[in-house]
Amino acid sequence: MLFDSEIDRQVRAGTALPETAPWRALAAHQREVAGLHLRELFDRDPERAQRFSLELDGLLFDYSKHRVTDGTLRLLIELARASGVPEAFAAMRRGDGINWTENRAVLHIALRAGGDRPITVDGTDVMPGIRAVLERMRSFSEAVRRGEWKGFTGRPIRAVVNLGIGGSDLGPAMVCEALGAYADGPQVRFVSNVDASDFVSATCDLDPAETLFIVASKTFTTQETMTNAHTARRWLVEALGDERAVARHFVALSTNRGAVAAFGIDASATFEFWDWVGGRYSSWSAIGLSIALAVGFERFAELLAGAREADRHAFEAPLAANIPVLMGMLGVWYRNFFGAASRAVLPYDRYLRRFPAYLQQLDMESNGKAVDRDGRALGYASGPVVWGEPGTNGQHAFFQLLHQGTELVPCDFIGVVNPAHELGDHHRKLLANFIAQTEALMRGRRADEVAAELRAAGIDEDALRALVPHRAFAGNRPSSTILLDRLTPHSLGMLMALYEHAVFVQGVVWRINSFDQWGVELGKVLAGAILGEQERLLAGDAVDLSRHDSSTQALIERCVARRASG
Numbered sequence: 001m002l003f004d005s006e007i008d009r010q011v012r013a014g015t016a017l018p019e020t021a022p023w024r025a026l027a028a029h030q031r032e033v034a035g036l037h038l039r040e041l042f043d044r045d046p047e048r049a050q051r052f053s054l055e056l057d058g059l060l061f062d063y064s065k066h067r068v069t070d071g072t073l074r075l076l077i078e079l080a081r082a083s084g085v086p087e088a089f090a091a092m093r094r095g096d097g098i099n100w101t102e103n104r105a106v107l108h109i110a111l112r113a114g115g116d117r118p119i120t121v122d123g124t125d126v127m128p129g130i131r132a133v134l135e136r137m138r139s140f141s142e143a144v145r146r147g148e149w150k151g152f153t154g155r156p157i158r159a160v161v162n163l164g165i166g167g168s169d170l171g172p173a174m175v176c177e178a179l180g181a182y183a184d185g186p187q188v189r190f191v192s193n194v195d196a197s198d199f200v201s202a203t204c205d206l207d208p209a210e211t212l213f214i215v216a217s218k219t220f221t222t223q224e225t226m227t228n229a230h231t232a233r234r235w236l237v238e239a240l241g242d243e244r245a246v247a248r249h250f251v252a253l254s255t256n257r258g259a260v261a262a263f264g265i266d267a268s269a270t271f272e273f274w275d276w277v278g279g280r281y282s283s284w285s286a287i288g289l290s291i292a293l294a295v296g297f298e299r300f301a302e303l304l305a306g307a308r309e310a311d312r313h314a315f316e317a318p319l320a321a322n323i324p325v326l327m328g329m330l331g332v333w334y335r336n337f338f339g340a341a342s343r344a345v346l347p348y349d350r351y352l353r354r355f356p357a358y359l360q361q362l363d364m365e366s367n368g369k370a371v372d373r374d375g376r377a378l379g380y381a382s383g384p385v386v387w388g389e390p391g392t393n394g395q396h397a398f399f400q401l402l403h404q405g406t407e408l409v410p411c412d413f414i415g416v417v418n419p420a421h422e423l424g425d426h427h428r429k430l431l432a433n434f435i436a437q438t439e440a441l442m443r444g445r446r447a448d449e450v451a452a453e454l455r456a457a458g459i460d461e462d463a464l465r466a467l468v469p470h471r472a473f474a475g476n477r478p479s480s481t482i483l484l485d486r487l488t489p490h491s492l493g494m495l496m497a498l499y500e501h502a503v504f505v506q507g508v509v510w511r512i513n514s515f516d517q518w519g520v521e522l523g524k525v526l527a528g529a530i531l532g533e534q535e536r537l538l539a540g541d542a543v544d545l546s547r548h549d550s551s552t553q554a555l556i557e558r559c560v561a562r563r564a565s566g
């Protein structure tokens, strides 16, 4: 590993991470404060909300409804410092190979850095290349949006279909959705799944003569994306009757120029990025072309500028006043000291409805790891399950468990003060619910309060005794509130980058590599093998399936048998 923190030195000398001084101090502290109720903490300190809130350019981060005291925060910051968070940020900025299992730098921050400051990887300044691709994205997106880039038959492009999956889909799809109120270009759709229904439903009402496909794949080998790309090419060529149409209707976003050329997309229609951009961190790269097409390059540039603002804050703000550091360390607090296995992300804005799915990949693919930097099994928990749905819908589905279930689920509430659409009192109601839920989770409702209410309603004492335990809420359920003045390209860029850095902070503390994803490989390899076996069985060949367990074998056989007979 490239940065050597105080904790690294202790762990390498044989001390298990939970046995290091900052962890032990937090564990002891947790026993002292676990019994404190948030109501009490608010009652004791009328300034709590002000003291436990930070602001960044129209984004409020209120962390006052967390089960923390000043002492907790001090210890969490000490843990961050001892874990080498500042050194890790510095290593990232220097372009060190902090993705050490793939021997790569991690420089999505360079994609949005702007300016002329050189950022080097292996001694080469990457900024000129970034600027060149951005310039090509600008001119291409403007040409398409102005109708100057014509399809093969001379018609303008009215629909764009992004073919990509994982980071080549979730980020840009989320952003295009989130900035839906700004969409003023061709309609942009996303096809990710190898399930044919995805392609069919996205293209069934499109005119091939007016459709542009973006094949978005860092590796240009991903099964789902390449299958969809080949299907798209057939769909187009069959409709337009000429292979040459591909040149006007396909562009590629990839690091793998050779594979792009082999697919038949010209270098002039290829927007490159680099191996130091992780898939789930790639919306800022050429992978964001769909965003520039949907809302215009200027707004894509504003998204980058918002992320740059968050980078500046993450790298320069003191740890104790650093939003992503606090976000990350609060996550560590609940995960490692309260055993919280999941975290809910609850956007109270329909435009952010894909944000939880985007964040799932960002967080779970980054921090879903079970070995540390030195290859040893972790003796502690790493990344939680991240999940969520927009409010208020979630309130009528799973909030019951958040309020009264046996699981502690820390929540991130994300809201927007000024809505995209003013319609009667909709937004006031939305925000009232947004705020009320954080208060309800925090306060709960004590048995004596429930009893008083029931008495006032004239319920008799026997019924009251039976009802009180069901109607009381323990409260003390923690949440962060992130409140944007407006959902703009700039504020969205900040929000995304803050989460990216929070995920990184946690990875550093857990001593894991947040930038590889070896865990997704096995399924891909096995799927390839099973695909081959299925095809041979369907062709009538005898195939020995005995290397599989009996369940896998029976499932393969059943799929083939039912299909043949169906």
Ligand code: F6P
Residues within 6 Å of the ligand: 165, 166, 167, 168, 216, 217, 218, 219, 220, 221, 222, 225, 279, 280, 365, 517, 520
């Ligand atoms: O399967 C996981 C993954 O490798 C992600 O990390 C990545 O974002 C996605 O697949 C898509 O990869 P590619 O852009 O190379 O097609």
